[in-house]
Amino acid sequence: MEIINKRLTLHEFRDYIKGYYFGSLPANKLVIHHTWRPTRESWQGEQTIAGLKNYYEGKGWKVGSHLFIADDGIWLFTPMQKNGIHAGSLNLRSIGIEVVGNYNVEKWSGETKTNALGAIKVLMERLGLTENDLFFHRDVSSKSCPGWAITKEWLFKELTVFRLKPRIPTADSASLEALSAPTPVSPPSDSDEMVFIPVPAWAQEAVDFVVTHRLFKITSSEDIRDAVKFYRFYLLIRQTHG
Numbered sequence: 001m002e003i004i005n006k007r008l009t010l011h012e013f014r015d016y017i018k019g020y021y022f023g024s025l026p027a028n029k030l031v032i033h034h035t036w037r038p039t040r041e042s043w044q045g046e047q048t049i050a051g052l053k054n055y056y057e058g059k060g061w062k063v064g065s066h067l068f069i070a071d072d073g074i075w076l077f078t079p080m081q082k083n084g085i086h087a088g089s090l091n092l093r094s095i096g097i098e099v100v101g102n103y104n105v106e107k108w109s110g111e112t113k114t115n116a117l118g119a120i121k122v123l124m125e126r127l128g129l130t131e132n133d134l135f136f137h138r139d140v141s142s143k144s145c146p147g148w149a150i151t152k153e154w155l156f157k158e159l160t161v162f163r164l165k166p167r168i169p170t171a172d173s174a175s176l177e178a179l180s181a182p183t184p185v186s187p188p189s190d191s192d193e194m195v196f197i198p199v200p201a202w203a204q205e206a207v208d209f210v211v212t213h214r215l216f217k218i219t220s221s222e223d224i225r226d227a228v229k230f231y232r233f234y235l236l237i238r239q240t241h242g
């Protein structure tokens, strides 16, 4: 069994699927599972992934689920352009998402919840899926999977209010060169709430100023550069006029 065996943060996952090739017949549905075992407490990242791979290989499977979502991140397992084995009649053209833990009594919480909702939301957006394309394993099985505590009513409500937190700016983006670099043209996004613009440290003060004074909306790196120009001009004028 070939697995990707890579752990991504939610932001990294979003970037990863942006340019990901989902195959000539991309997945047209998501199937949500819980692992039941391993539990959230017994999850040990790479070690557990290796154990799961062994388990599937023992069944003679060449593929398994596509993603394992835990407190420590989003684990890439079977490549998403391949049909996996995870939900019987729903295996074809679906992405199998395993939320690590047992959710028969408790709902998702903490980082697991953030990672699960975030991954589902960005995948739905990337693949153009609606709530009707979101399945639970128990829709086609007598199991409780993804756990009795998880209902579609709850999940849909959570997805509606979910917002991706802005990415924390990294030190290496703090370069003045970026100020004069050409802005890559990106197509306008159809859902504003999912847009996040990483603000480099050197532009933070200017962006805060523009946002606080509601001068204009920051929706692109072009806006960030405008904010810096505007803020410098403002400081200059303030200086000159004492």
Ligand SMILES: [Zn+2]
Binding pocket: 032, 033, 034, 086, 137, 143, 145, 146
């Ligand atoms: Zn399942």
